[in-house]
Amino acid sequence: MKSEKETIYDYAAELKLLAFKEELECTLSLAAEENWNHLQFLTELLGKESARRRECRRRSRIRSAGFPQMKYLHELVMEDMPKEAQVILPELETLDFIRQGRNLVCMEIRERERRILLRL
Structure with a gap:
């Protein structure tokens, strides 16, 4: 038993x-x-x-x-990022958008050497 x-x-x-x-x-x-x-x-x-x-x-x-590459916020080099991303990075670091239930999507689209940062 x-x-x-x-x-x-x-x-x-x-x-x-x-x-x-x-x-x-x-x-x-x-x-x-x-x-x-x-x-x-x-x-x-x-x-x-x-x-x-x-x-x-x-x-x-x-x-x-399916992210092609994983990066942590502390690994990002601020100077290498587009200006739009440099503006958003401080908000990312606080994680307030999560507490508020919002999504923050950052993506880089390269068309004719243009970088566009989308924010939803």
């Missing part, structure tokens, strides 16, 4: 709850130390699963976007 932990691991695998499998022991120990009730324990474990899935979705969206 399987132990309760083994049964939980089996259920987690069947339901594809990877954080449950990875975090169960640690969360059980923490719950025992701090005398959590079952709702606190479940909330913690589900929170970890939710965070893991959010991160996976974020990575998946970046991968599926």
Whole structure:
């Protein structure tokens, strides 16, 4: 007969709850130390699963976007950028457009050596 932990691991695998499998022991120990009730324990474990899935979705969206090259803001050389991009870069660094629920799309279109920066 399987132990309760083994049964939980089996259920987690069947339901594809990877954080449950990875975090169960640690969360059980923490719950025992701090005398959590079952709702606190479940909330913690589900929170970890939710965070893991959010991160996976974020990575998946970046991968599926098919960017030709990934760059971080700190890697950009301000002087090498078009003037329009230099104006927008400070707004990008604050990430306020995300908190406001707006999209910011920057693209470079080279036609007859013209650079156009589109902002939506």
